Amino acid sequence: MRAGAADSSLTKESVVRFMRELAPRWGYPVFAVALALLVSAGLLALTGKNPVDAYRALFDGSLGSTFGLSVTLVRMTPLLLAGLGVAISFRAGVFNIGAEGQLYAGAIAGTAVALYIPGLPAALLVPVCVLAGFVGGAVWVAVPAWLRVYRGVSEVVVTLMFNFIAIYFAAYLVNLDYGPLGLKGSAYPQSDVIPRSAELPIIWPTTSVHAGLVIGVFLALVLFVVIRYTPFGFRLRAVGANPEAAQYAGIPVKRVILVVMLISGGLAGLAGASEILGLKYALYANFSPGYGYDAIAVALLARNSPIAAIVSAAFFGAMRAGAVQMEQTVGVESSFVLIIEALAILFLAIGVFVKRRRTGPDDAVKRTVTGEAPAETAAATPDLGRT
Numbered sequence: 001m002r003a004g005a006a007d008s009s010l011t012k013e014s015v016v017r018f019m020r021e022l023a024p025r026w027g028y029p030v031f032a033v034a035l036a037l038l039v040s041a042g043l044l045a046l047t048g049k050n051p052v053d054a055y056r057a058l059f060d061g062s063l064g065s066t067f068g069l070s071v072t073l074v075r076m077t078p079l080l081l082a083g084l085g086v087a088i089s090f091r092a093g094v095f096n097i098g099a100e101g102q103l104y105a106g107a108i109a110g111t112a113v114a115l116y117i118p119g120l121p122a123a124l125l126v127p128v129c130v131l132a133g134f135v136g137g138a139v140w141v142a143v144p145a146w147l148r149v150y151r152g153v154s155e156v157v158v159t160l161m162f163n164f165i166a167i168y169f170a171a172y173l174v175n176l177d178y179g180p181l182g183l184k185g186s187a188y189p190q191s192d193v194i195p196r197s198a199e200l201p202i203i204w205p206t207t208s209v210h211a212g213l214v215i216g217v218f219l220a221l222v223l224f225v226v227i228r229y230t231p232f233g234f235r236l237r238a239v240g241a242n243p244e245a246a247q248y249a250g251i252p253v254k255r256v257i258l259v260v261m262l263i264s265g266g267l268a269g270l271a272g273a274s275e276i277l278g279l280k281y282a283l284y285a286n287f288s289p290g291y292g293y294d295a296i297a298v299a300l301l302a303r304n305s306p307i308a309a310i311v312s313a314a315f316f317g318a319m320r321a322g323a324v325q326m327e328q329t330v331g332v333e334s335s336f337v338l339i340i341e342a343l344a345i346l347f348l349a350i351g352v353f354v355k356r357r358r359t360g361p362d363d364a365v366k367r368t369v370t371g372e373a374p375a376e377t378a379a380a381t382p383d384l385g386r387t
Contacts, residue, residue, distance in 0.1 A: 028351045029301050029308065029344075033315065036343035043339065044332065054330045058337075061325025062318035068325070070207035074279060076317030078103070078271040078291040080216035083298030083309045084223060085137075085267030091227065091304045092260040093240040098144060098159025099268040100292025101166035102137035106269020107276045108170055109136025111181070111191055111283040114198035114276075122197040129198050129277055130215070130270065137269015138262045140166060145261035149254045155261070163292065171285040181283060189285040200278035212274030216313075219267065223306040236260060268292060300345050303352075316341060 041051035062072045082099045089096035110133035120128065144162060147153035173181040174189045181191040200210040227233035238246040239256045247253045271291060276283055298316055302308035319341060323334035 028348055028355075029303065029312070032301070032346075032348035032351060033344045035347045036340050039343055040336070040340045044336075049330060049332055054326055054332050057326040057329045057332075058319075058322035060322070062322030066207075068321060070204060070209050071321040072314065072317045073204075073209045073213055074207075074317075075320045076313045077210070077212045077216055077278070078275050078288075079294055079298050079316050080220065080309060080313035081212070081271035081274060082268045082292050082295035083302065083313050084216070084220055084306055085264040085271070086295045087299035087302060087304040087306060087309050088223060088227070088236075088267070089260055089264035090299055091240050092236045092257060093243060094148070094257055094261055094264070095156045096141065096144075096159050096261060096264045096268075097156050097296065098141060098162045098265070098292070099271075099295045100288065100290065101159070101163035102140045102265040102268035103272035103275075103288055103292045104163075104166035104170045105140035105272065106133035106137040106266075107272030107283055107287065108166075108173060109133055109139075109269065110273030111194060111276050114194040115181070115192060118195040118197065120197070125195075125198050126200060126277070130200075130273055133273020133277075134266040134270045137272065138266035140269065141261050141265025145258050145265075148261065149258050167286070170283065170287075174283055174285050183282075191283040193282045194277065198277060199281065200274060208279055210274070210278030212271075212278045215270070215274065217310060219270075220306040220310050227306065232256075232259075268295065271295070297341055297345055301348060303348075 037055070041055070044051045044054050061068050063069055082103055085102070086096060086099050110129045113132040114125070114129045117128070118125070140162060141159065144153075144155050144158040147158055148155040171189065173179050174183070174191050176182045176184065176186060176189055179189070183190050183192050200212055202208070202210050203214060227236060235246070235251045235256050238249065238251055239253050239260075243253050246256075272288070275287065275291070280287055294316055298309060298312045301315070302312035319337040323337045326332050326336070327334040
């Protein structure tokens with residue numbers, strides 16, 4: 001009887017602890033979004049627009065119809081993949097701002113493989129093109145990663161500069177006059193259309209929703225398990241919390257940072273490849289409307305959680321999908337959704353800052369710095385020094 005009561009008490013305590021840990025991670029983003037929508041409604045009212053009509057149009061254009069929902073899912077796909085890449089780097093304390101360039105590099109690699117080895121069957125060509133996109137993004141971030149790890153050069157500056165290199169390199173490749181991938185006679189700089197055997201399959205008939213979304217959700221689940229329940233995930237979180245303490249504990253900090261940056265770039269490259277293989281079907285100059293930059297906001301709103309990144313990417317995808325109908329029906333500029341997104345990030349940052357000023361570092365950070373492993377990784381702690 002006593003044992004049963006003790007087990008019940010332990011279970012309740014575990015549930016309460018879990019909810020306390022979950023509430024700040026999910027509660028703050030939800031509150032930030034709600035407050036951003038409320039403040040934005042006030043701004044709309046000040047400009048003479050009806051906030052109710054504007055938000056109704058925003059909802060109808062993103063989630064209120066089959067077409068709107070499909071557009072949201074399409075816009076969500078590259079945001080999720082690139083957002084996962086940014087989130088995992090931020091989780092390790094590495095500020096990869098180059099997701100846009102890595103996205104372009106992945107798109108270039110995926111397109112080149114699709115065009116130059118089209119003889120493979122679809123069952124082989126599609127995975128090879130997807131893998132090429134991942135490798136392209138990883139290769140693009142390799143130089144910034146090496147400079148960060150072995151020369152102490154700020155990854156913020158280098159990855160940001162590499163964005164422009166990748167964008168202009170893609171524009172050169174598809175130039176109609178001298179680009180090696182340029183399609184002669186086209187009205188806009190682009191490559192030749194990829195073969196059908198290289199296209200990602202459509203998962204929702206009569207829409208443009210493709211398998212890139214499934215890949216993104218699957219990778220989010222994989223990253224969640226890896227970060228939370230594996231020795232490498234513990235090393236990653238330890239390095240992100242306090243690299244000096246992690247180094248003292250025997251964790252190979254440089255190796256962890258290098259691997260994390262390569263994975264981060266690969267995921268962003270995968271976003272670019274999926275956009276070409278699943279939606280565009282050809283490499284265009286300036287094909288990305290800034291997905292790599294938006295991925296930073298996706299990761300921030302998700303608080304670097306892979307699972308929360310799914311919801312965060314859906315939110316940003318819905319904002320972009322519904323913005324067009326809001327402009328057409330209410331007359332509110334589609335760029336107004338950028339204000340909503342920016343306010344959501346601002347309020348989230350304020351909430352997290354106030355919480356940490358009041359309570360100090362998160363419990364997970366405290367445990368990592370003091371050397372106390374979380375329960376799910378305690379069994380792996382003796383192997384921290386090995387890779």
